[in-house]
Amino acid sequence: MSSFISAGTANSDTTDQAIENNGFWPAIQPSDFRERHRLDGTITSARIEGALLTAVAMVNRLLRHWQAEQVEAGYATVDDIPVPVWQTPGAYLGLYQRAVFSTAHASLMERYADYDATNSGRERGEQLADPADAYRRDAAWAISEIEGRPHSTVELI
DSSP states (O other): OOOOOOOOOOOOOOOOOOBOOOSSSOOBOHHHHHHHTTOOTTSOHHHHHHHHHHHHHHHHHHTHHHHHHHHHTTOSSGGGSOOOTTSOTTHHHHHHHHHHHHHHHHHHHHHHTTSOOSHHHHHHHHHHHHHHHHHHHHHHHHHHHHHTOOSOOOOOO
């Protein structure tokens, strides 16, 4: 007689420290990332922190010119920027978080693809490539929205 005992998922009630930011953008809460992207405790806090730190650095670099324009216009933080009448309050912050969270999630998906070196692990890695690309697209679109640019650029060759 055999039986299967489910161990469930790892506890997601982690007490991760906030990822401090540059002052213009607010700190990033790893618990918000875990909740919004439905990531439980099987992904360690160290991996979450590393992915978020890298994502914050990347998104901040991509938005550095936009941020500099806002600071020159007299807005010390993203919360100080007046939102266009057609946009919802908090839009810039929401888009920024989407860009950071999507970038971090794509990175984690790529890293966890190498968790299993068997054929099934390789197949799983190939299956994760599309969702990771979708998260990168979401991040790029959020950055484009913040900057007021179209989502795609087309050039004639």
